[in-house]
Amino acid sequence: MPTKADLTSADLTEIRQAALGAADPLGIAADLADAAETGRLADPDDAGHALTLAAEIAESRSKLDAALGYAERAIASYATPDDTKAGAAHALHARLLFRSGRDDEALAELEPLRPLLTEVPDAAAYITAALAAGGRSRVIIAEQWLTEAVKKALAGRATEPSSADDAGLTFFLLQQRHRVRHTLGLPHDANDNLADRLENKLAATTARAAAEPADDLLFWPQAEFDRMLTTWPALAQPYGATWDDHRAHLERELVRLTSAGRTGLTLLPATVTGLTGFAGTDNDPADPKTRAGYANQQATRAGQITWPPERNGACWCGSGNKYKKCCLPRSR
Structure with missing residues (x-):
């Protein structure tokens, strides 16, 4: 390839x-x-x-x-040796050093990365993976580092995190520490219990999202998007200030719904004339309830756009470009 x-x-x-x-x-x-x-x-x-x-x-x-x-x-x-974006490369290098029997060099490479545990979301995963290559004694070091990082992250909080979103980066630390302690056969402590509670709440939230009806997946082709913003400027907030913003929002929402377990997703082509006609004289076309009703109507009609297309197929937005070169990267 x-x-x-x-x-x-x-x-x-x-x-x-x-x-x-x-x-x-x-x-x-x-x-x-x-x-x-x-x-x-x-x-x-x-x-x-x-x-x-x-x-x-x-x-x-x-x-x-x-x-x-x-x-x-x-x-x-990387521009500077301490560039935080270089962390994954340093960790990989350390892992390779462990695998080559150069344990002292590997540990020396990893030690400066410890501050990243409370700064970069995926640092806990790649630092732990590197230490795991050094065997059980190094996994014990991973547990010690993660424990210290969790203590530091929780020390500045007045209350215990109530959800994964509330915990933020600390949630990733708690998860990784929990997994490492399970690997080592260590008994649950208060932070393991917190990790379990947050994971259970996240699973429940995801299940609810999968059961709920899809959010407004109205897709405004470029010409209609321009007309829509000219007619109702306030709709820049829900749909995006530019057509690029609009497509990125939809792609991210579709990815989110898929992660929540939704299947058979489609985009619902929208027009200014169609929304105006649905609203009639009694409703405000810009009102969220009116837009949701219009979306539900469009979901029963022909012309829906199946998502996702093949990576090398034409993009769903009608740009004429391949999906992998157009809207697929927008979700990131």
């Missing part, structure tokens, strides 16, 4: 998902490294991402020397 010029962040995500099943993953890793170093990335800031991906591919084929080389080049690609 050869790569091409001007690789985007979306391309790198697609490669991550498909590379390990490709016929020549090591060739893909080499091409990713070449793309990072010869200017074949749409965003030069993705160099570290591309090289880290190359290292992960090489590691998956037990080519540790090659993986270490890619990881070192990934770290060097």
